[in-house]
Amino acid sequence: MQRDHTQKKRREPLVYITKRSELSLKQSLTIRACVILAGILLCALVTILLTGVNPLRVFASMIEGSFGTPRKIWNLLQSTAILLGISLAVTPAFKMRFWNTGAEGQVLVGMLASVACMFYIGDALPSWLLIIVMLFASILASAVWAGIPGIFKAMWNTNETLFTLMMNYVAMQLVSFFIMLWVPSGSMVLGIVNPQSKNGWFPSLFGQQYLLNILIVAVMTILVYVYLKKSKQGYEISVVGESENTARYIGINVKQVIIRTVLISGALCGVMGWILVAGADHSITSNSVGGNGFTAIMISWMSKFNPIVMIFSSILVCFLQKGAGQIASDLRLNSSVGEVLTGIMILIIISSEFFVNYRIHLRKKQKGGQEA
């Protein structure tokens, strides 16, 4: 390419981007609403192009999938609670810029500890006591699982993203190993534990199987919110996350804060593992967490680490997931269509952040148009 050296000014690009100054809440909500609307339209367009089905039918079907029957609503709430809980669990670590990608494994070892309690001492203790023992076992197991990468990070500055990610696979293999140990038939499927005695199962509140789970997660939401926003430890987490240098300057023991926060993050994953076993599955497979540990990362980010916003993000994502399943069965479409639509919506929501933070300008054509 030949460069014209006599040209004094450099050409400006046609489109350029500037950072916005503070927006009012109203403005930012308007932008978000517009972006979501655009997302829905895009989804409709994609649906027509891919399947030729009326997009309104597809949307109706999605709503049916989440809110069609009381049972579906309870299922939605239960999924939301689990996803929200795990999102809350990863958030303290994220706020500290400790990229914990190991929630999947941390919840799984928590579940394993609970199931192990049911399996080994399930008959020896009354159910309420067993449930409490399970809670502590799960918290301990998950905290250890998170604490190992945490200690390595604090002491030798290892990469926590890879470390926690790898721990997920170790956790899965560990579960497979114990299932093999516990199931003599070799079928590799651990059925429901204590189906008759229901020892170690959460009681149904007001006849609702999932109500207790939802209440526990609701309390957890408040606790995590208060911890991060109002407590001294939460403040230390923010300072360490924003600037380790400032933390050192002010006399915060950075290593100690890292380890403490990661242990808390792990412990909360343990609570979620306990809920999954005692309040939902009463069993375990190596895939019991079902990717929620990863989706939680997205929820936490989308919500800017704010526990209250996470409630809505979790509902939305669960709604989309349930809807996608419903489309597949209702309209006899390939299940991938639902997933494509879910993907588009999530992408659009995340990209709305871009429009909230930046402004796109089109440059007017300059006179005497310069050729490249």
Place this chain on the structure above:
Amino acid sequence: MSKTAIELRGITKRFGSVVANHNVNLKVYKGEILSLLGENGSGKTTLMNMISGIYHPDEGEIFIDGKLAHIHSPHDAFNYKIGMIHQHFKLVDLFSAAENIVLGLEEKGKFNVRHVSERVAEISAKYGFDIDPNKKIYEMSVSEKQTVEIIKVLYRGADILILDEPTAVLTPQETKKLFDVLRRMRDDGKAIIIITHKLHEVLELSDKVVVLRHGEYVGTVNTAEANEHILTEMMVGKKVELNITRKAPVNPQDRLVVEHINCRNREGIKVLDDVSFVARSGEILGIAGIAGSGQRELLEAIAGLQKLEEGSILYYNPKTGEEENLRNKTPLQIRELGVRLSFVPEDRLGMGLVGNMGMVDNMMLRSYRKGNSIFLERSEPEKLAKQIIEELEVVTPDAETPVRRLSGGNVQKVLLGREIASSPTLLMAAYPVRGLDINSSYLIYDLLNEQKEKGVAVIFVGEDLDVLLDLCDRILVIGNGRITGVVDARTATKNEIGYLMTKTVYKEDANDAT
């Protein structure tokens, strides 16, 4: 006489209202080494960045080989055979020397390691470099990395080489080696510009010297006709009166006694070398020196952020009359000893404050531990934030706006305001007026004077010699991690300090690097 390689005529560059370079003229012949001399912030690097295409001058012209040149990008500079070796190396750690050398070259055909190695060996032999092309960057010493950077520009066929403070990171032996190489390149007909502020190196190496001061072109002298005193005078200029009111210290008492402290950085180079001094109450102790001479490490060592190899830092508590050794204590331990130490670090937003937090949260940094509650107490910091906004006239939408959005002067007011609020007995401030306008600067001087009158021992690290001479009571001059002198600010001259700053003291242990 040889031909002109590069000539600058009337170069001016402004950044907003700041004039970084004003009407600078400079001429380098082929086969010549030119030193660009000036204090910190005198515009040396800006000028060189314009030659290497990083900036574009607002006014003036650049001629290369006698022809008008337009340099819009580093790529253009490379087409004009200009090569710049930056102070901070730009190398890929995991790549070998050879890979780094060819990185970014738009050569046709496949990358041939053997071919590159041969060329590198050729260049090395010609100029006397000592380098293994297959060695990875992360295994290299600082001096070897610099060699790679130099070979990188020679490989690209550079005829005009610009080196930005090349000796700042080198040991005396490595410096000598580098100078030999540079002389060989000069003899080969290359034009070389080195940016430096070490006078003895200027005199030893270069053919002529261009001096800049506050962005202004002061003049050009032939090295043969120059000596250290002439150059110092050109560099620091005449004394400017600033009218800062300065009172005599009242009943000064030893507050901090630093004795024989030593400190090495991560590369193992000594950054503090046998430093001893005393800071007294009711007195402002200035610290003068070229940037990076150990000022930061010194303050951080006192604040408990830097590990020391030897020596002691004794603090005399005026309340209890007790003596505490602060060496290798953590900042928290220092506080718990009852030492009321306030520190305004150089990096305001990266160390002194949290940029993304508002004023209230930043006030809390010092005080949040108070009390036994596990929850934060926000009313006191809120009060303090309001008080600082009022008393220091901080311009901010409110106390919750992230402080990084405030202007430099306001950020400094927030930081200094917080540090003074804890009524210190020892206050350290590193470059507290850097980047501030005149009014904010005077406000900061007043605040420091107020603290001095209250009997605080103030340590002021500064770069502007006029300010140091008018504000401080005594000035400690630091050069290459060593104290090169302590002067009385009321009687000392600018030249005296300028000379002490650029004086390099090599003691008997100068050989310990080999």
